[in-house]
Amino acid sequence: MRALIAAATGLALAFALAFAITLLGSTTGETSPKPLLTTVPAHP
Amino acid sequence: MRHRTGLILLALAVFFAALSPLLRWYVFPSVAKIPAGQYQDMVLEAKDATLLDYGTFTERKVSKVTIVQTLKGNVEASEKIEKTAGRDIVVWDGLSYVQGPDGEMVSKIPERYIFDAHTQEPVHATGEMVDGDPIRREGLEFKWPFLTEKRDYEYFDAQARVTAPIHYKGTQDFRGVEVYYFEQTIPWTEVPFPRTMPVEGITRETVAETGTTRWYTTVRKFWVEPVTGAPVYGEEIHKEELRGGTLLGDREKVTAFAGHVKMREDYIEHTVDMVKSQRLLVLLMTSYLPWGFLGLGVLLLALALYVEARGRRPGDPESSRASAPEPVSA
Numbered sequence: 001m002r003a004l005i006a007a008a009t010g011l012a013l014a015f016a017l018a019f020a021i022t023l024l025g026s027t028t029g030e031t032s033p034k035p036l037l038t039t040v041p042a043h044p
Numbered sequence: 045m046r047h048r049t050g051l052i053l054l055a056l057a058v059f060f061a062a063l064s065p066l067l068r069w070y071v072f073p074s075v076a077k078i079p080a081g082q083y084q085d086m087v088l089e090a091k092d093a094t095l096l097d098y099g100t101f102t103e104r105k106v107s108k109v110t111i112v113q114t115l116k117g118n119v120e121a122s123e124k125i126e127k128t129a130g131r132d133i134v135v136w137d138g139l140s141y142v143q144g145p146d147g148e149m150v151s152k153i154p155e156r157y158i159f160d161a162h163t164q165e166p167v168h169a170t171g172e173m174v175d176g177d178p179i180r181r182e183g184l185e186f187k188w189p190f191l192t193e194k195r196d197y198e199y200f201d202a203q204a205r206v207t208a209p210i211h212y213k214g215t216q217d218f219r220g221v222e223v224y225y226f227e228q229t230i231p232w233t234e235v236p237f238p239r240t241m242p243v244e245g246i247t248r249e250t251v252a253e254t255g256t257t258r259w260y261t262t263v264r265k266f267w268v269e270p271v272t273g274a275p276v277y278g279e280e281i282h283k284e285e286l287r288g289g290t291l292l293g294d295r296e297k298v299t300a301f302a303g304h305v306k307m308r309e310d311y312i313e314h315t316v317d318m319v320k321s322q323r324l325l326v327l328l329m330t331s332y333l334p335w336g337f338l339g340l341g342v343l344l345l346a347l348a349l350y351v352e353a354r355g356r357r358p359g360d361p362e363s364s365r366a367s368a369p370e371p372v373s374a
Contacts, residue, residue, distance in 0.1 A: 002051055006054045006055040006058075007058045008058075010054070010055035010057065010059035011058050013059050014058070014059045014060075015062070015066065018063065018066040018071050021071050022074040022075060025075030028122070028123065029081035029117075029119060030081050031081055031116070031117065031118055031119045031120060032082075032116055034083050035114075036114040036137065036139035036141075037085055037112045037114045037141060038141050040087060040112055040143060041085060041087060043310055044310055044314035
């Protein structure tokens with residue numbers, strides 16, 4: 001029984017971490033203030 | 045299992061073994077996406093090119109034509125489309141600015157490309173356009189999907205506003221990076237004149253009145269890093285002609301542009317470095333970590349069993365109890 005509880009805890013933690021990573025990874029950011037270029041940049 | 049250490053090891057074994065497929069098939073598809081606010085520029089050059097002199101409508105040889113391509117993620121526009129689409133969307137506002145050898149503008153073509161942030165499949169929404177003309181884009185443009193396959197894809201040609209296959213032609217090594225080489229040929233096709241012409245007073249409409257038409261052909265080549273789907277290098281053998289009409293007098297056709305367009309060296313180096321670092325991140329999620337976690341899970345499980353087995357020594361009251369025969373009643 002204790003082995004089953006330990007395995008279930010491991011499984012639950014794995015799912016919790018996976019959900020947390022996907023939530024953290026869904027930030028969108030902002031539109032860059034930089035313009036669409038009409039001059040040749042000197043470097044990247 | 046009775047020992048605390050064995051139970052902790054078992055929990056960790058299950059944790060890592062479960063995290064392995066979760067990372068590959070749940071986390072990776074969710075987090076691997078093009079950021080909505082991405083900004084990038086690219087400089088391409090065509091050396092010893094042929095260009096049309098719009099003053100005399102004759103072709104001339106020039107030392108260099110430069111194409112500056114900017115892609116800017118429009119976060120507000122993508123959030124607006126996401127509300128109805130119900131998935132992660134990227135809206136790229138792009139500009140292809142072509143400059144002659146003396147710095148004069150040859151053409152500038154704006155574009156709005158709307159696509160799924162995860163798959164790079166086009167998404168159709170108001171505002172999708174090339175040079176102000178509403179279009180319905182099919183196929184890829186600029187970037188391949190993550191984990192690109194060795195097969196032909198459909199690729200959108202912004203000049204001709206058509207989608208045509210881009211063929212997988214083999215795997216190559218490009219500056220230490222394994223890449224898939226793709227090639228697309230657009231045969232001679234009549235294309236619209238740009239809305240912004242290099243000479244003031246000449247517009248798409250005034251040219252159309254003369255009966256002169258614009259034709260274009262290109263061989264488009266991309267070297268794509270397959271893990272990220274990012275092109276690390278690109279070339280185009282590009283030709284444009286003006287044909288017929290009163291603008292050309294008694295000439296049947298004149299070359300408007302002809303050149304072998306290649307990425308500028310510093311941009312190649314920058315792109316290769318950037319793709320190498322992103323490739324590592326994708327490989328971590330699709331290969332290194334899932335396999336590592338699976339191995340760790342198996343190792344921890346073996347360790348948990350070993351700890352448990354060691355704990356069950358002969359003479360141990362619990363193990364003796366477990367192995368003692370049950371009384372049988374007839």
